[in-house]
Amino acid sequence: MKEIYIDSTSIVKTKNIGKGTKIWQFVIILEGAKIGENCNICSHCFIENDVIIGNNVTIKNGVQIWDGIEIEDDVFIGPNVTFTNDLYPRSKNLSFVPIKTKIKKGASIGANSTIIGGITIGKYALIGAGSVVTKNVPDFGLIYGVPAILKGFVCKCGEKLINTEELNNKKVLTCNKCNKKYKVEKNLIKEEEK
Structure with a gap:
């Protein structure tokens, strides 16, 4: 303990x-x-x-x-x-x-x-x-x-996300450190499911 x-x-x-x-x-x-x-x-x-x-x-x-x-x-x-x-x-x-x-x-x-x-x-x-x-x-x-x-x-790891693509009017942001991807719409962000 x-x-x-x-x-x-x-x-x-x-x-x-x-x-x-x-x-x-x-x-x-x-x-x-x-x-x-x-x-x-x-x-x-x-x-x-x-x-x-x-x-x-x-x-x-x-x-x-x-x-x-x-x-x-x-x-x-x-x-x-x-x-x-x-x-x-x-x-x-x-x-x-x-x-x-x-x-x-x-x-x-x-x-x-x-x-x-x-x-x-x-x-x-x-x-x-x-x-x-x-x-x-x-x-x-x-x-x-x-x-x-x-x-x-x-990102969850603290690294600044960069804009990598647009998908159905949503930005996709990527972390260069851990490669996680996030979708952004109207300043709301969600981690992509794997």
Whole structure:
């Protein structure tokens, strides 16, 4: 059985942590947080109560994860990524209700990106470093910039897909690294069946 590792400098109040998870230096995790198996939570992170983190998630240094954020399995969150959960913040707002944000399976968020609350980042999407994400990101979407816009699509392996053919008014994109093919129609992408 894989042990949970919690560095002695961290304050972890939740008991809901999956086996094999590692929590490094100066991390604070509040009581209501749920953290899956085999996660790696790096130093100087803060995780609030109403947070769900799936299995095999990597959260790099300096990330704060606020109430209302759900992170599915196999997600990578780069250093100093900033999440928000309030579109109109005010000090001492007693009627504040956090807005929900969802990061779907396999997505990767580059360092120093800002994720505005209330959006969904699709499966296996890739967000370039330093981006400000204000809208939903489609599955496999490659986005970057300020504000971040869709620049293309990526494979499950993370490689940028290239347009290789047109088939019945649908683009077919191919990964040069692993040779998987995807069909795209109206910015929706689907992996081809083999």
